[in-house]
Amino acid sequence: MVDYESLDDQQLIQRVSQVDKDALEALYVRYQTPVYSLAMFMLKQPALAEEATQDIFLNIWLKAGSFNSERGQPKSWIMSVAHHKIVDVIRSRRRTIVNTDPADYETLDLLPAAGASTEAQVEQTLERERIMRALATIPESQREVIMLAYFEGYSQSEMAEKLDQPLGTVKTRVRLAMQKLRLALENDGHE
Structure with missing residues (x-):
């Protein structure tokens, strides 16, 4: 067997x-x-x-x-x-x-940790919703590199290969995506 x-x-x-x-x-x-x-x-x-x-x-x-x-x-x-x-x-x-209904994103690896207190679970759920709303505001090409890097664990070199893009382009997209994501999160009234 x-x-x-x-x-x-x-x-x-x-x-x-x-x-x-x-x-x-x-x-x-x-x-x-x-x-x-x-x-x-x-x-x-x-x-x-x-x-x-x-x-x-x-x-x-x-x-x-x-x-x-x-x-x-x-x-x-x-x-x-x-x-x-x-x-x-x-x-x-x-x-x-x-x-952009955050409830639809519950399968992403942003779920509260098992055994976390109810308060911690609520905070993590609210944070997950905030992140998903912010992700929905950035351009698709930038959102794609964020998803590859942070949800699928790709390195920038692997992303360049997968997307058939120069490494410099991928690095720029990641940098711009992170800037826009940070700004979107700040505009959401937190941070």
Whole structure:
């Protein structure tokens, strides 16, 4: 019996390419949260994000054989598959979806810590809402680098590769995004 939890992402993708459903399930367990978070961030609607997440893992199942470890890391490939599928969903809807309801962002890794006091949980929830409102005010290209860096853990070099942009451009976007985010948070009456 294979211990899927002990396999690294590359090994799991290799097994998925050999039609191993358990390997896909292990990838799903590892990546469902960041994939759904990206979908929620880009689509702004929980039902669409859930459907897109399922479609993304179907695409991973179908495209696992195309993964090339020489061209990038498994996480980058998975998130790239996710990004492309979400963009397809957006294009198919042919309209901009605007929804800044902070309740829709509860799956992001900004949830109160388990065991935190009720007061701390309320404060963290309010802070999360503030951050999501502020993120909604900055341009998409800058919001994208913030999401990649802070919610998905990409380095600036990895972002440059993923976005097919020069490193200097990515650094500028991150700097401008942080400035605009800081200003938006200050204008929200806090800090």
